Amino acid sequence: MQITNLTHTGRPSEPLDPRQLEFGRMFTPNFFVTEYKNGEWRNPRIQPVEPFALHPASLVFHYCQTVFEGMKAFRQEDGRVVLFRPEMNAKRMQQSCARLSIPQIDEDFFIQAIRALVENERHFLPGEPGCLYIRPTAMGVDATLGVKSASEFIFFILTLPSGGYFKGAGEGPGAIDVLVTRSVVRTAPGLMGGVKAGANYAGTIKITEEAKAMGCAQVLFLDAHDHQYVEEMGGMNIMFVQNGGLRTPPVTTDTILRGVTRDSLLVLAREHGLEVREDPITIDELITGVKNGSITEMFACGTAAVVIGINSLRFEDEPSIRTAVGSPGPVTMKLYEALRGIQYGRVPDRHLWVYEVCPAHAGASVGRATDAQGSLRATWT
Numbered sequence: 001m002q003i004t005n006l007t008h009t010g011r012p013s014e015p016l017d018p019r020q021l022e023f024g025r026m027f028t029p030n031f032f033v034t035e036y037k038n039g040e041w042r043n044p045r046i047q048p049v050e051p052f053a054l055h056p057a058s059l060v061f062h063y064c065q066t067v068f069e070g071m072k073a074f075r076q077e078d079g080r081v082v083l084f085r086p087e088m089n090a091k092r093m094q095q096s097c098a099r100l101s102i103p104q105i106d107e108d109f110f111i112q113a114i115r116a117l118v119e120n121e122r123h124f125l126p127g128e129p130g131c132l133y134i135r136p137t138a139m140g141v142d143a144t145l146g147v148k149s150a151s152e153f154i155f156f157i158l159t160l161p162s163g164g165y166f167k168g169a170g171e172g173p174g175a176i177d178v179l180v181t182r183s184v185v186r187t188a189p190g191l192m193g194g195v196k197a198g199a200n201y202a203g204t205i206k207i208t209e210e211a212k213a214m215g216c217a218q219v220l221f222l223d224a225h226d227h228q229y230v231e232e233m234g235g236m237n238i239m240f241v242q243n244g245g246l247r248t249p250p251v252t253t254d255t256i257l258r259g260v261t262r263d264s265l266l267v268l269a270r271e272h273g274l275e276v277r278e279d280p281i282t283i284d285e286l287i288t289g290v291k292n293g294s295i296t297e298m299f300a301c302g303t304a305a306v307v308i309g310i311n312s313l314r315f316e317d318e319p320s321i322r323t324a325v326g327s328p329g330p331v332t333m334k335l336y337e338a339l340r341g342i343q344y345g346r347v348p349d350r351h352l353w354v355y356e357v358c359p360a361h362a363g364a365s366v367g368r369a370t371d372a373q374g375s376l377r378a379t380w381t
């Protein structure tokens with residue numbers, strides 16, 4: 001499908017400093033949008049970002065018929081602009097659409113639209129440690145209060161210049177405190193936890209606010225039936241280093257999202273000689289493992305936060321626990337570096353995970369990338 005570009009490629013008025021960018025707040029000036037009517041996606045285009053005029057009865061407002069994806073574009077050291085495993089997001093978007101009766105978005109078209117938009121907005125992509133966060137979203141918009149699928153939809157993609165996800169987590173992987181909740185569940189078998197439905201996140205907002213009031217950046221959810229099995233966080237998967245190997249809950253149920261980062265880290269861990277176990281783990285086993293020292297590291301992973309150490313697990317009514325090794329621990333650091341190395345082009349991309357949007361130097365921004373200390377690292381013209 002031909003994508004019409006109604007914009008001119010713009011530039012930020014001054015260099016974007018990824019350390020100053022608060023996640024989720026700054027958008028590039030243009031976005032991609034297409035509407036579904038009479039059985040087909042129509043008029044795909046890149047245009048200036050503008051509000052939608054939607055009827056107050058639009059389905060998405062009442063019954064949450066909406067799904068989304070989260071992915072990133074990176075500016076590599078030589079100036080190349082790349083996406084990371086976009087085909088996995090394209091596939092997951094299809095699964096999410098299927099679950100919520102939203103018309104399919106062809107996988108190739110999904111990637112083509114992202115590629116066209118990122119290329120257009122490339123001057124808003126800061127160098128390392130920054131990136132362009134990409135948010136494809138589809139929603140049902142018919143004005144009707146009947147509980148049924150919409151017949152009209154909008155699919156749009158926003159791009160956001162981004163730095164780190166957690167404020168104050170510092171350089172490198174960083175570390176956070178996490179609240180384990182036994183009182184709130186994120187999903188249950190048969191619900192939508194295995195796909196990226198907007199409604200999944202609505203249910204986590206209140207408990208996440210409570211966690212934040214306790215100084216915890218994220219909430220760890222347990223299974224809905226026994227309140228025992230560790231599942232995942234509100235927006236990230238979870239991993240443990242146990243007896244030197246890597247352990248994470250399996251994604252064989254429909255209650256845990258199949259994270260692209262999770263999948264990539266499992267591959268990298270094996271490559272680094274770690275034994276990998278995708279094995280259910282109860283919260284009691286986790287507590288015992290941390291206490292007896294067999295579990296030495298805990299970390300979370302996802303596109304937005306990449307890899308982030310877990311300092312401590314707090315509970316609603318029990319003492320908190322932390323690993324003896326400080327967080328982020330050595331295995332967490334090693335996996336973080338391996339993944340970031342591929343994303344930023346420092347490490348050979350043996351798995352062909354990186355997908356080029358603009359060749360070296362064509363993706364040049366305002367020509368400035370700085371290192372962790374803020375020193376100038378590379379320039380482009």
Ligand SMILES: Cc1ncc(COP(=O)(O)O)c(C=O)c1O
Pocket residue numbers: 070232233234235236237257258259260261262301302303304
């Ligand atoms: C609930 C949930 N789990 C896990 C993840 C991590 O997935 P990914 O690595 O594909 O970003 C995300 C983020 O998308 C998420 O929202």
